[in-house]
Amino acid sequence: MISPVVEAIDVRKNFEMVEVLRGVSFTVSKGETLVVMGGSGTGKTVLLRLIAGLIRPDAGQIRVFGRNIEHLTEEELLPIRRRMGYVFQGAALFDSLSVYENVAYPLREHTSLREPEIEARVMRNLALVGLGREVLPLLPAELSGGMKKRVGIARALSVEPEMLLFDEPTGGLDPTNSKLVGELILQLRGGVCDTAIVVTHDVEL
Template identity: 45%
Template sequence: MTSPAKISLRNVHKAFGPKQVLQGVDLDVAPGESVAIIGGSGTGKSVTLKCVLGLLNPDQGSITVDGVEMTDASQAERDAMLAKTGVLFQGAALFDSLSVWQNVAFGLIEGRGMKPRDARDVAIARLADVGLGPEIANMSPASLSGGMQKRVGLARAIATEPEILFFDEPTTGIDPIMGDIINDLIVKCTRELGASAMTITHDMASARKIADRVAMLYQGKIIWDGPVSEIDQSDNPYLKQFVAGDIEGPLELDLKHL
């Protein structure tokens, strides 16, 4: 890469008992770049994301953010990394006990000590950024549709104007039209912030729209990594099977729960 990576993973391993989930993941995300990690269920996408966020500790390997090694980071270093990140969780993960605007403003109030009145104004502005009006600010998250909850989650992720954004299966659980709206909003917000983004998804339509680059994870390793524009020209049989959604091919499908 021509510039130092914003996020860099080298030889990352993670096991749960005898199950080896990550077996040497190597991946870079450049400043301002959007990278999607694709792969089937159980391939380790979520584990990779949790290792970067510090929710899991890798058994082996290096993870750096802005050149700082995170696998043995101090609490202060970890807090500094988290302070410049925003996360859109798979199920939005909104706090039921807080109103919509309080959810959006959570990082501003709890993380930055902003006065609630000022934070509410910021929250209203961020809700507008994702196409939601001020009339929902005092509503409970439980009263919103799944798509609206996703948008509130996105508003919360961008409220602190982070340098890094993480998206965990951003279109799961919503219909294709709302999924496309969420994808468009992710592109808009990421570009306006100039943020680096890491997305994990099994949704190829989402990956094609929001990512500059795609990395495919299979059996604990990145087996293909390239620009979105090269996906359909690739002769990698694993990628071709995944993109086509074919049952037949080299991918070993986990059919235990079907």
């Protein structure tokens, strides 16, 4: 039997005596997309951070790619994190780096690819999100909100993840760009990365 990509069992998390997550349990199998919907402050981002091993639960178990991660060291978590791509709520691009350098950053940090291979993968990932060569020299401040989101997705795809984590992918976008990002997530599910967890407040997503 194939293990789920993610399995949460009775997960609980408190912050300063405030219970944010209580008894959360779910599984995500390969090829599935789980959408977690809720308002601000309901623990959606906390859930993603737990799955990525960025914070630890107060109780319960979290298994990612078949491993219990709640007690792993940072060193032990690294190979697991490299198998997932995280699309942050605000895109979290480096302000001083161009689009090219932002998308190339994970490749320089986590692979031994040479520059021609890095460039090819950057261009491929930008094409996947509907962006072309003209955006390569631009800084994040020169991008629209929708373009920042797409660059963030392209960067998350750089290490060819087996799972994508989307934190409010349409947050702060107008209806047109929200629809474009929603369609992009569906397209990625059909080919590049078929497993995802999306947390959102957007009932239209």
